[in-house]
Amino acid sequence: MKTIVYTKYGPPEVLQFKDAEKPVPKENEILIKVKATTVTAADIRARSFTVPLSVWVPARIVLGVRRPKNEILGMELAGEVESAGKEVTRFKKGDRIFAASLMGSGAYAEYKCLPEDGPVCLKPSNLSFGEAAAIPIGASAALFHLEKADIQKGQKVLVYGASGSVGSYAVQIAKYLGAVVTGVCSTTNLELIKSLGADKVIDYTNEDFSSEGETYDVIFEAVNKSSFSACMKSLKKGGTYINVTVPLPDVRMLWTKLTSSKKIILAQNSRENAEALNFLKKLVETGELKVAVDRYYEFEEVVEAHRYVEKGHKKGNVIINVAHNENTQ
Numbered sequence: 658m659k660t661i662v663y664t665k666y667g668p669p670e671v672l673q674f675k676d677a678e679k680p681v682p683k684e685n686e687i688l689i690k691v692k693a694t695t696v697t698a699a700d701i702r703a704r705s706f707t708v709p710l711s712v713w714v715p716a717r718i719v720l721g722v723r724r725p726k727n728e729i730l731g732m733e734l735a736g737e738v739e740s741a742g743k744e745v746t747r748f749k750k751g752d753r754i755f756a757a758s759l760m761g762s763g764a765y766a767e768y769k770c771l772p773e774d775g776p777v778c779l780k781p782s783n784l785s786f787g788e789a790a791a792i793p794i795g796a797s798a799a800l801f802h803l804e805k806a807d808i809q810k811g812q813k814v815l816v817y818g819a820s821g822s823v824g825s826y827a828v829q830i831a832k833y834l835g836a837v838v839t840g841v842c843s844t845t846n847l848e849l850i851k852s853l854g855a856d857k858v859i860d861y862t863n864e865d866f867s868s869e870g871e872t873y874d875v876i877f878e879a880v881n882k883s884s885f886s887a888c889m890k891s892l893k894k895g896g897t898y899i900n901v902t903v904p905l906p907d908v909r910m911l912w913t914k915l916t917s918s919k920k921i922i923l924a925q926n927s928r929e930n931a932e933a934l935n936f937l938k939k940l941v942e943t944g945e946l947k948v949a950v951d952r953y954y955e956f957e958e959v960v961e962a963h964r965y966v967e968k969g970h971k972k973g974n975v976i977i978n979v980a981h982n983e984n985t986q
Contacts, residue, residue: 661765661959662728666706669963672730680770684742687773689754692736692786692980694764696959696966697794697822698902700730703762704963711905731764733757735780735790736980745773755780757793757929765959767979778934781941788948791974795822796937796946797929798901799830799879805922806875806897810835813873815866815891818880819855820846823901825949825973827877828853833945836875841866841883846972853947867891875899880969885909894918949973 658679663671682688702708703725708716720726735755738748748754757776758764771777776797780789808814814831818824819840831838832854839857840850850858859866867887874896876888881902886909888898897920898913904924906914914921940946951972954962956979966975 658767659956660729660767661731661956663704663725663730664728665724666704668705669960669967671704672960672963674957675728677766679768682740682742682745682770683772684744685772685774686742686770687738687745687748687754687777688740689734689736689756689769689771690739690980691734691764691767691769692978693790694731694734694977694979695791695794696954696962696975696977697732698966699732699794700762701963701967704730705967709903709905711907727762729763729765731758731762731766731977733790733793734764734769734979735786736769739768741773747773748777753780753786754778755786755789755792755934757797757934759929765977765979774931776929776931776934778931778938781938783942784948786980787953787976787978788950791822791948791950791976792937792941793929793934795974796826796830797933798823799826799877800933800937801925802899802901802922803827803830803834803875803877806877806899806920808834808836808875811837812875813837813839813871814875814877815839815841815873816855816877816879817841817861817866817883817888818878819850819853819858820949820972821879822949822971822974824877824879825850825853826946827879828855829946830940831875831877832856833940839866839871839873843970849949849972853949872896878902889913889919892919896920897922900924951975953978 662675738752814836820842840855872893878900895918899922
């Protein structure tokens with residue numbers, strides 16, 4: 658089978674094609690013929706090893722000290738079950754699924770084995786393979802962190818970076834939870850965020866959300882580009898600040914936690930499991946959740962796809978068609 662590997666950290670050009678043996682599923686695993694995968698911010702960070710200084714050492718240990726431990730990137734996928742181990746009961750050959758491959762990555766390949774009790778679910782019936790592949794990481798991260806904020810109906814939620822993968826899902830899930838949602842994005846993305854259900858949109862290139870005097874029960878920072886002091890200024894007493902890109906608090910965050918009633922939730926391992934995927938599947942099938950797709954690339958164009966995502970201006974999700982001569986859209 659064909660795979661895309663990286664044997665050293667660096668720019669998109671470190672990604673190369675490599676032939677590998679087709680994997681054989683263990684007794685509790687399914688073998689998936691991958692139809693589509695994605696390029697996420699996590700893939701970019703892993704490939705280039707651009708991580709916050711505060712987690713540099715543990716990240717190096719996890720990802721690989723001198724070179725990547727896992728040579729194949731790709732953290733989410735959609736495809737068809739080609740075969741199953743003898744102990745598998747949830748899936749059968751021909752099932753159309755979507756899944757997160759998690760820390761093992763490995764979705765940049767024509768085939769991938771995953772345990773049946775992992776984050777694997779039948780794909781939403783109203784989505785293509787490409788669209789379904791874009792759900793497991795971004796949507797799960799948004800859901801997980803918003804649930805921690807315990808949003809109540811009618812509360813005001815601001816999503817900064819609303820046009821990215823996690824941000825676009827956060828807008829919709831916050832609306833589903835009953836919040837009044839404000840999305841912050843650039844001029845070119847205003848209509849997209851409105852179409853996803855935001856009650857109000859703010860163009861950060863023309864106005865500062867913190868200067869309007871509006872306060873929010875929850876501020877969801879999806880891209881780590883807002884000012885923390887501005888967020889605190891606009892966060893109500895007892896409100897919750899969520900930052901899905903920063904794993905450890907800095908001095909200002911620690912001081913805020915010690916001296917105020919404001920809560921701070923930072924990036925944590927999301928709840929990528931079958932239960933979460935099934936819940937997201939239901940939201941998609943009932944029309945409560947849409948997948949925002951920026952661009953599709955072919956498998957051979959993965960370097961170009963990484964170049965594009967690395968610029969930091971993607972709208973929603975960037976999808977890679979893995980299956981050749983097959984319509985994954």
